[in-house]
Amino acid sequence: MPFRKLILLLICSASMAASIAMAQTTAEPEQARMDRVFQRLGTQFVADGRADGVSIAVVRNGRPHFYNFGTTTRGKDSPPTENSVYEIGSVSKVFNALILAHAVIEGKIRLQDDIRRYLPGDYPNLQWEGTPVRIVDLVTTTSALPDNLPNPFPDGVDPDKAPFLATEAMSRITPEQVYAELKTAKLSRKPGTETQHSNLAPVLMGRILEKVYDEPYQSLVARYIEKPFGMQSGFGKSRQAFEVDGYNKRHVAMPRMYEDAFLMAGGLRYSTRDMAKFLTAELAATDPAIRLTQQTAWGDPEKTSAMGLNWVLSRTVDNKPRLRMSGSTFGCASYIEMYPALGYGIVLLANRPGEAQNELQNLANQALEEIWGKPPALAALERALQDDRSGDASRVIARVKRKYPELHLTEDFVNTWAYRLLREGKGTQAIGLFLYNTEQWSTSWNAFDSLAEGYETLGDKPNAIANYRKSLVLNPSNTHGADHLKKLQAGP
Numbered sequence: 001m002p003f004r005k006l007i008l009l010l011i012c013s014a015s016m017a018a019s020i021a022m023a024q025t026t027a028e029p030e031q032a033r034m035d036r037v038f039q040r041l042g043t044q045f046v047a048d049g050r051a052d053g054v055s056i057a058v059v060r061n062g063r064p065h066f067y068n069f070g071t072t073t074r075g076k077d078s079p080p081t082e083n084s085v086y087e088i089g090s091v092s093k094v095f096n097a098l099i100l101a102h103a104v105i106e107g108k109i110r111l112q113d114d115i116r117r118y119l120p121g122d123y124p125n126l127q128w129e130g131t132p133v134r135i136v137d138l139v140t141t142t143s144a145l146p147d148n149l150p151n152p153f154p155d156g157v158d159p160d161k162a163p164f165l166a167t168e169a170m171s172r173i174t175p176e177q178v179y180a181e182l183k184t185a186k187l188s189r190k191p192g193t194e195t196q197h198s199n200l201a202p203v204l205m206g207r208i209l210e211k212v213y214d215e216p217y218q219s220l221v222a223r224y225i226e227k228p229f230g231m232q233s234g235f236g237k238s239r240q241a242f243e244v245d246g247y248n249k250r251h252v253a254m255p256r257m258y259e260d261a262f263l264m265a266g267g268l269r270y271s272t273r274d275m276a277k278f279l280t281a282e283l284a285a286t287d288p289a290i291r292l293t294q295q296t297a298w299g300d301p302e303k304t305s306a307m308g309l310n311w312v313l314s315r316t317v318d319n320k321p322r323l324r325m326s327g328s329t330f331g332c333a334s335y336i337e338m339y340p341a342l343g344y345g346i347v348l349l350a351n352r353p354g355e356a357q358n359e360l361q362n363l364a365n366q367a368l369e370e371i372w373g374k375p376p377a378l379a380a381l382e383r384a385l386q387d388d389r390s391g392d393a394s395r396v397i398a399r400v401k402r403k404y405p406e407l408h409l410t411e412d413f414v415n416t417w418a419y420r421l422l423r424e425g426k427g428t429q430a431i432g433l434f435l436y437n438t439e440q441w442s443t444s445w446n447a448f449d450s451l452a453e454g455y456e457t458l459g460d461k462p463n464a465i466a467n468y469r470k471s472l473v474l475n476p477s478n479t480h481g482a483d484h485l486k487k488l489q490a491g492p
Helices: 003-010 014-018 030-047 089-105 162-170 175-182 200-213 217-229 260-266 272-284 288-293 356-372 376-387 393-403 411-423 427-440 445-457 461-474 479-490
Strands: 053-060 063-070 085-087 269-271 312-315 321-328 333-339 344-350
Touching: 030 053, 030 063, 030 356, 053 272, 063 272, 089 200, 089 217, 089 260, 089 288, 089 321, 089 333, 175 200, 200 217, 200 260, 217 272, 269 272, 272 333, 272 344, 321 356, 333 356, 344 356, 376 393, 376 427, 393 427, 411 427, 411 445, 427 445, 445 461, 445 479, 461 479
Parallel strands: none
Antiparallel strands: 053 063, 053 344, 085 269, 312 321, 321 333, 333 344
């Protein structure tokens, strides 16, 4: 199964839970309901062993609310507070992009510029058949650059020891070494065509910003983000006494990351008090630079997820804008999302890495649904599909849309829903939704690949083969489809 599908399945409830029913009435005040829901979900999150400590900041109509659970140090009675400092991982990339937005508005750089214009030396390799890597590609995850350069992460090493070896290797990486290895780096595809994680991209973006401003990166973060928003410094060991201790899933204490080589990609560290101030500014969006980062720079949020400047953009099922980002270091995980139309944002920080990113997202979206409920359009569609026995999802969806024109279904949302139904044994409904996707997005290889997998799961070999073939016509590089097709054709 492709990585994209795995992520979709892990967050199968995210898009559903993200849509808000403002018309819902209840005798319980919103603040009391919010407190009750977060207290229960946060307590359960720690009790389930998903992290040792979790800190949550919610901003609603410009007001911050804080919730803290567990401990900052395993085995000790040391509860976190809104002043506890966590590594925010890849959420640091949003800070990177905001400084870039200021540079664009100030006329120091253009999003469409070839990045080689700002790099020392010649890099004929940083183009694909004449298409160069542009500044905008660095902040939309479409640069096609390697993930890490040089790669400090060792292979075949005890996973409990690998982070310590990696941080030691990072401490020796210099900008000159990065530029030297960049001269022989190979692009994975044409830049600007597909999203792909790269820590190298924000590192280069940060170095370019230092060049155009002739100013250290730390100074730029302070000038454009920390001081205007009233945040404390997110660099180095300035608040080491407030830092939480991070642990992997085997409860092994992990190293903290202070290395400059990783700083621009994920090395910032803040408390939920800091991040609430950042959220407040982002939701208000009075700064033109903030508005620029929140605009679509790649993709189409009407169809699926798109990218702003390091923000993942999408629309909720009742057609409201949603922005999100997540991150992970060796010992911490972070998740942030915003709903500007609701005046609502949330950031969750935990002292557990890896899968905790998705688990924090699930917590955020479960809380959202419990606080405000499902939108009427989604509730009506769920009932209609449940009552329908024909499997003609297109007809059912069209009927519901006539009554609820705000109903907004993206390919990813429908795909996730269909997989959930498939796991629940509701094969007819699942296939109907997979078919709907192939009808609405007839050039999507993933839609046909998912439909084929649905048929394969139900034992319908001919239709599975036919749709895997259609998917491979649209994307010959679809290894998931190729592997499954080969097995189906070789089987009895």
